[in-house]
Amino acid sequence: MGRSVVVPVLKHLDIESLDALIVSHGDTDHAGGIPGIMAALPVGRRYGSESVTDFQQGAEFCVAGQSWT
Secondary structure (H helix, E strand, C coil), X not given: CHHHHHHHHHHHCCCCCXXXXXXXXXXXHHHCCHHXXXXXXXXXXXXXXXXXXXXXXXXXXXXXXXXXX
């Protein structure tokens, strides 16, 4: 889904990079597209739970009540 759906939509919207990528948990329907997105676009900060193993290197852990602006 990341490479075949998300990336084409972002490119259509002229989005060339992501300030942040936030993944709530490691289930395939949430985290399965991470490799395709990260291969296609520069990603700034990464946030995720401990269950997002493909994503952990350099990622910050999500904390309950955390917000982003």
